[in-house]
Amino acid sequence: MNKHTMVSNSPDIVASEVPWWRGATIYQIYPRSYQDSNGDGIGDLAGITARLDHVASLGVDAIWISPFFTSPMKDFGYDVADYCDVDPIFGTLADFDALVARAHALGLKVTIDQVYSHTSDEHAWFVESRQNRTNPRADWFVWADAKPDGSPPSNWQSVFGGPAWTWDARRRQYYLHNFLSCQPQLNGHNPDVRDALLAVAKFWLDRGVDGFRLDALNFAMHEPSLRDNPPVAPGGKPPTRPFDFQEKRFNQSHADIVGFVESIRAMTDRYGAVFTVAEVGGDDADREMKLFTQGNTRLNSAYGFDFLYVDALTPALVERALAEWPDMPGMGWPSWAFENHDAPRAISRWGTAETRDRLARVKIALVAALRGNYILYQGEELGLSQVDIPFDQLKDPEAIANWPLTLSRDGARTPMPWAAQAVNGGFSVGEPWLPLGDENLSRAVDVQNPDPASLLNLTRAIIALRQKYAALRYGGCDVLLADQQRLVLRRKLGQQSIAGVFNLSSRPAQWPDQVGGAGTVLASVNDGIAGQTLPPFAGLLIEERPDAEISAMQDP
Numbered sequence: 376m377n378k379h380t381m382v383s384n385s386p387d388i389v390a391s392e393v394p395w396w397r398g399a400t401i402y403q404i405y406p407r408s409y410q411d412s413n414g415d416g417i418g419d420l421a422g423i424t425a426r427l428d429h430v431a432s433l434g435v436d437a438i439w440i441s442p443f444f445t446s447p448m449k450d451f452g453y454d455v456a457d458y459c460d461v462d463p464i465f466g467t468l469a470d471f472d473a474l475v476a477r478a479h480a481l482g483l484k485v486t487i488d489q490v491y492s493h494t495s496d497e498h499a500w501f502v503e504s505r506q507n508r509t510n511p512r513a514d515w516f517v518w519a520d521a522k523p524d525g526s527p528p529s530n531w532q533s534v535f536g537g538p539a540w541t542w543d544a545r546r547r548q549y550y551l552h553n554f555l556s557c558q559p560q561l562n563g564h565n566p567d568v569r570d571a572l573l574a575v576a577k578f579w580l581d582r583g584v585d586g587f588r589l590d591a592l593n594f595a596m597h598e599p600s601l602r603d604n605p606p607v608a609p610g611g612k613p614p615t616r617p618f619d620f621q622e623k624r625f626n627q628s629h630a631d632i633v634g635f636v637e638s639i640r641a642m643t644d645r646y647g648a649v650f651t652v653a654e655v656g657g658d659d660a661d662r663e664m665k666l667f668t669q670g671n672t673r674l675n676s677a678y679g680f681d682f683l684y685v686d687a688l689t690p691a692l693v694e695r696a697l698a699e700w701p702d703m704p705g706m707g708w709p710s711w712a713f714e715n716h717d718a719p720r721a722i723s724r725w726g727t728a729e730t731r732d733r734l735a736r737v738k739i740a741l742v743a744a745l746r747g748n749y750i751l752y753q754g755e756e757l758g759l760s761q762v763d764i765p766f767d768q769l770k771d772p773e774a775i776a777n778w779p780l781t782l783s784r785d786g787a788r789t790p791m792p793w794a795a796q797a798v799n800g801g802f803s804v805g806e807p808w809l810p811l812g813d814e815n816l817s818r819a820v821d822v823q824n825p826d827p828a829s830l831l832n833l834t835r836a837i838i839a840l841r842q843k844y845a846a847l848r849y850g851g852c853d854v855l856l857a858d859q860q861r862l863v864l865r866r867k868l869g870q871q872s873i874a875g876v877f878n879l880s881s882r883p884a885q886w887p888d889q890v891g892g893a894g895t896v897l898a899s900v901n902d903g904i905a906g907q908t909l910p911p912f913a914g915l916l917i918e919e920r921p922d923a924e925i926s927a928m929q930d931p
Contacts, residue, residue, distance in 0.1 A: 395484060396586065396650035396675060396748065397708060398848030399436035400838050403752045405716045406443050406465055407451065408790045411803035418790070418802070420461065420470040424477050426793075429820060433756060434838040437484035437650070439588055441716060443471070447497050449557050450772060453488075453590065454495035458575040468582075475583045486586035486650055487579060491572050492594035493558040500571075501559050505545050515568050517551035517560045518543075519601055530603040531626040532617040536776045539626060553594050553626060555772060563596040569635055573642050580643070586650030588678065589639070593655050593663050596629035615780040623657055633666060636673050652676040652710050652748075661699055668707025676710045676748060683718040688725045688738065688879055690857035697746060697864075702851045709747035713738060714755050719783045723761035730881050731760065733912035735830050736900045737877060740914035743837045743898070744864045744875030746852035754791055754815070756834040757823060761786040762812035770809065785809055792819040833900065840897055840916065846871040847916075855889040861909070863889045865919075872919040873897065878909035885909070894919040 410422030420443060430438055442452030443465040452462070461468055478485050494501055504512040519528035519540075527540035527549050533556075540549040541556045551560040561568055576587065604621040607614075614620050636653075643649035651674040653667045664677035681696035682688070700709040713721040726734040735758040742749045764785045766778060771788075774781040789809045793801030800811045800819055823829035841847045850868030857863075860880040866873045874894070878884040886906055895918045896905050903913035 393849055394648050394650075394675075395436060396648070398841065399484075399650075399748050400434070400742075400841060401437045401439050401486065401710075401748060401750045402430050402433065402435045403439045403441065403712075403715060403750055404430075405441045405753060405788055407808060408788050408802075409753060410791065410793070411805065411807075414803060414805040415464075416803050416805040416807045417464055419464065420466040420474050424470070424474045426791075427474075427477050427481055427483065431481040431483060433751070433835055434842055435483070435751065437486055437585065438478060439486045439586075439750065440474075440488070442488045442490065447495055447557070449495070450555055451770070453490055454493075454497075454555065454558050455490050456495040456497040457499075458490075458572075459578045472582060479583070484585035484650070485583070486588060486652075487584050488590050489572075489576065489579075489587045490590045491561065491563070492591045493552065493554060493560050496557045496559055504559075505543055505550070508546055508548075514565055515562055517562050517597060518546060518548045519551070520548055529601045529625070530621070532604075532621055534616070534618050535773050536616050536618070538617075551597065551626075553591075560594070560597070563635060564599065564629075564631065569638060573638060576639065576642050580646045580649065585648075586652070587639075587643070589651065589653045589674070591656075592636070592653040592667065593632065593657060593660075594627045595635060596632050597627060598625035598629055601625070616777060623659075627657070628659060628663060633673070636667050640673055650675055652678050654678045656680050664709075665707060670705050674707070676708045678710045678712065678750070682711065682713045682721070683715060684724075686724050688713075688721070688734075690860070690862035690877075690879055693741070693745075693862055693864075693879075694854045694857035697852055697854060700747065702746070710750055711745055711747050712750040712752065713742075714752040714787065715750070716752070716788050717784050718787060720759060720761040720787050721755075722758060730912065732758065732830075733901050736833060737879065737912040737914040739830065739834050739837050740898060740900045740916065741862075741875070741877055743841050743847050743916055744852075744866060744873075744877075746850070746866065749841075751834075752787075756831050757792070757815075757818045757820065758830045759789075759792075759815045759818060760812070762789045762810060762815065764789075764809065768810065789815065792816050794821045795819040837898065844871065844873060844897075844918075845869075846873050856887050860884040861887050863887050874917045874919055875914070876903070876905075876909070876917065877914040878903075878912060881911045883908050883910055890917065891919075 407418050409418040410426045411418050412421040444455045445457035445460045445462045446452050446454050475485050500512050500515050503510055504516050527538050531539040533539040534554050539553055542549055552558050602625045604624055653674050655664045655677055668674050668677050722731045722735050769775050769785055771785045790802040790807045790811050792811055792815050795816050799807050800816050823831035846866045846868040850866045853865045855863040860878055861884050862877040864875040874890050876890055897916040897918055899915045901913045902910045903915045
C-alpha cells in the first residue's frame with residue numbers, strides 16, 4: 376500500500392455461533408449488466424458464473440442476484456411472468472444451477488430477489504384472473520368496480536405516474552397496479568395467493584439458494600375498503616409525480632403483512648440459516664422495517680434507504696441512520712447500501728469531479744465501521760460514476776415517463792467495465808444494451824487489479840477487516856461525535872474496541888478529542904494520520920489499546 380492507504384494484518388478474532396449473514400457483506404449483481412456470455416449485448420447467468428472469481432476475490436460473504444425470471448422485461452425483470460423459470464435472455468435453469476454450484480464452491484452464498492407484491496400482466500395467473508369474475512383465480516389480483524361515474528375505485532396513484540387503476544374490458548372492472556399498468560397487484564389477502572408464493576420460495580430453496588431479498592414488501596397488501604389516500608401536508612419537497620402528493624395510508628402497508636412475513640420466515644427456517652431481507656421504502660419505512668424484523672419469527676433484516684437518494688454523506692445522516700437500529704432485545708438487524716440499481720451512483724450524488732476519488736475511498740472505509748450488513752453494488756468497488764444516458768437511449772420506463780426529473784436508474788445500471796482496452800470494456804462482443812461510459816472504462820477491473828493503491832484493492836482490504844474483527848462484524852456501535860465534518864464511531868465486542876474516525880467534508884478537520892493516543896491503526900485512507908489534522912475525506916480505523924501508544928503501519 377502507498378501512503379494513501381494503510382491496512383494492518385492483525386490476528387483473526389472469531390465470534391462463534393453467529394449466523395453467516397449477521398454482519399455480512401453481500402455483493403449485488405444486476406444480471407443485464409454484469410457479463411454477457413453470448414454476444415447479444417445483455418448480461419446473463421453464464422456470464423455471472425464466469426466472473427464469480429472476481430466476486431470471491433473481494434472477500435464478500437454472498438451475492439444477491441436481481442431478477443432473472445421469465446418476463447416481458449417492461450420493468451426489466453420486476454414484472455415476473457413465471458416465478459419458477461429463467462428468462463431465455465439470461466439462460467436456463469441449468470445455467471442457474473451451475474451458478475449456484477460454482478458460487479458455493481467459492482464459499483459464496485446465493486440470495487435472489489422475490490417479487491411478491493405484483494406480477495406481469497403476462498403471468499398465467501393474471502391471464503386467467505382477467506377472463507371473468509368466476510374463474511379459480513378471479514380473486515388472485517385486486518379487482519374493483521368503477522364508481523357510478525365510471526372513475527377509478529379510489530384516488531390511489533402509481534409510483535411511476537398516473538392512477539394506480541387500469542380498466543379491463545373483459546371483467547368490466549378496474550385492476551390495481553402500484554407500479555406500471557403491466558404489473559397488476561397480487562391480492563395478498565387471499566390465502567391461496569400466499570400459499571402459491573410460499574411454493575415459489577420453496578422451489579428456489581430446493582435449488583440451493585441461501586436467501587431472499589423481498590422486493591417492495593410493504594406493497595404486498597392493501598386496505599380492502601379502498602379508502603382514498605389523504606393529501607400530504609403542505610410544505611416539504613415539491614412533488615415530481617402524482618404519487619408524491621398523497622400519504623400512502625391505504626394502498627400499501629396493511630397490518631396483515633406481518634402474518635405473511637411470519638409464514639415466509641417459517642418456510643425459510645425449515646431450510647436452516649437462510650437469510651431474508653425486506654426492501655421497505657416510503658414515508659413509514661422506519662416503523663415497517665422494525666415491524667417486519669421484530670423478534671425471532673419474522674425476517675432477519677431490512678434494507679434501509681437512508682443513503683440511497685440523499686445528495687450528501689454527512690455525519691448527521693450516519694448518526695441518524697444508526698440510531699434507528701439500537702442494539703437491544705427484539706430489535707431487527709439492519710442492512711445498508713450506498714448504491715443500488717434504482718438510485719444514482721453515490722459518488723456522483725455526493726461529490727464533484729475533483730473530490731470523487733477521495734470520497735469513494737472514505738466511503739468504503741466507512742463500510743467497515745457500520746453496524747449491520749453491507750450490500751455492495753456491482754462496480755462500487757471500482758468507483759463507477761453515474762453515466763449520463765441521452766433520452767433517445769433510455770430504457771427505463773420510469774425515466775422515460777418522468778423525464779427529465781427521473782430516478783436516473785439507467786445511469787446506475789450500465790455494464791461492468793472488465794478490461795479498459797477490450798471491445799465494450801470486455802462486457803460483450805455485441806452492442807451493449809446501455810453504454811458503458813468513457814469515464815468508467817478508465818476504472819476497469821484490469822486497470823485496478825495490479826495497482827495496490829487502487830479503490831478495488833482498498834475495498835478488498837476493508838472487507839477483510841470486517842471479516843477479521845468480530846467487533847466490526849457483530850459488535851455494538853456508539854456514535855462518539857457527529858459534527859459538521861467529523862464522524863467518530865466506536866465498535867465494541869467484549870474486550871475488543873475499534874474506533875472509526877472520519878472527515879466527511881472537503882476541508883481539513885481537527886483531530887477529535889474522543890479518540891485518545893493509544894492503539895493500532897488498522898486502516899488509513901487519504902493520508903489520515905492518527906492524532907493529527909484530518910485531511911479532506913480522510914478515514915482511520917484504530918484498534919484501541921489503553922496500555923499502548925498509537926502505532927501505524929509503515930509503507931512497504
